[in-house]
Amino acid sequence: MSQPTDQPSNTGRREFLAGATGVAAATVVAPGVFLQSVANAAPRDTAVSSDVRYGMLIDTSKCADGCNDCVTACDKENGLDMLVKPEGADDELWDMQRPRWIRTVKLRNNLTGHVSTLPMMCQHCEHPPCVDVCPTGASFRRADGIVMVDRHTCIGCRYCMMACPYNARSFIHEAVQFKLTATPRGKGCVESCNLCVQRRDNGGTTTACQDACKQGAIVFGDLKDPNSAVSQAMSKYPTVQIRADLKLNTGVRYTDV
C-alpha cells in the first residue's frame, strides 16, 4: 500500500480502537477523508494481484437494532434502489426476491437470550462454494480476494445461490430499466456484494457501507497488510468467521457475535 492510503487507514484504526471504549464522535470525519482520495485517484491500469486480500471486520456490539444505514448506502451505491417492482408482482414475493447485497440479521443465543444484530453479505471466502459449483466459470474469485460474478458468462442457473451458506446472492428476475454505468445489471444473472469493486479499481479506500455506518462498526481493508486498519483491529480483538466449521476462510469477520 502506498503512503497516502496508509494515512487514512491508521486514522481508521485509531477510531476503531477509540470507538471500542465508547468514543465514537470522530468516526464521522473518516468517511470525508477517504472520499477525498476517491475523487483524486486514477483508474487502475495494472492487473489486481494476490499481494492484497480485501476483507472487513464488523463489530456487532456497535450494530444497533433497527439501523439500516449500511443497507441503504449499499443500495444507492450499487443501483439496487433503482429497481422497480414488476407490474402486478406479489408484494411478499417481491420483498423476498428483490436483490439485496446486505441483509440485517438478528442472532439470538438460545441459552442466554442475548441478541446480536449484524449485517450479512457475501463473506468473500478463500474457498468459495459458489465458485466450486459454477458450471460456466462466471462465479469467480479475483486475485485480490473479491468474489464476484462475471455477468457476461453467467447463465442464471442459480447453483451458486443454493451453494452459498450465507444466503448472500440475489437473482435478477426481470428486465432492468434503470442502471448505473459502474454497476451493470440485467435479467437472468446472479449478483452479490463485490466490496464496491468500482471503488477498488478507481483508487477508493472505503466501501459504501463503511462510509454510511455512523457507529464505525465496519472496518474495511487489506487483510494481508499487517498495518492496515482491519488487520490491526483483528490482532487486537477476538474475531470469528460465521460458519467457521465449513473452513471457507471468509474475508468478512465479526466481533461480539
Added chain:
Amino acid sequence: MKGKFGLSLLMALCLGLCGGLGVVYAGEGVEGSAKADRLDACVAPTAFMRRNHFELIEHQRHITVHEGIRKTDNSLAGCIDCHVRRDAQGSPVPVNAPGEFCAACHEYAGASLDCFTCHATKPTGN
C-alpha cells in the same frame, strides 16, 4: 386553380418553416452534439473501428471484470460517454434508441445488440 396554388403555397411555407427552424423533438439526438463529433478520430482509425470495435470491447470486458483494469481507451463506458448524443434540452439520448449511434448500424445490419440488457445506455456519472 387559385385554390390549388394557395394550398401549395401553404405547404411550401410549412416545409420552409420546419426546415428553417430545424425542428427537433424532445428525446431526439441533435446532429453534432456528441463529443465524438468534435474529434478527428476514435481510439483507432474509423475504418478499423467499423470492423473491429467488438473485438476491442470483448477483450476489454474480460480484463476489466477479471483483472480490474479500468484505465484504457476501449471501455464500453468510454464508447458511450463519447458517442452519446444530446437532445435539444441537452440531456443524453440512449445510444440504443432508434437512429442513435449503436442502434443505427445494428438495426440496419440486423445484428442484435445485447450490451444494454445490463449496461447503462447513457452516462450516469458513476
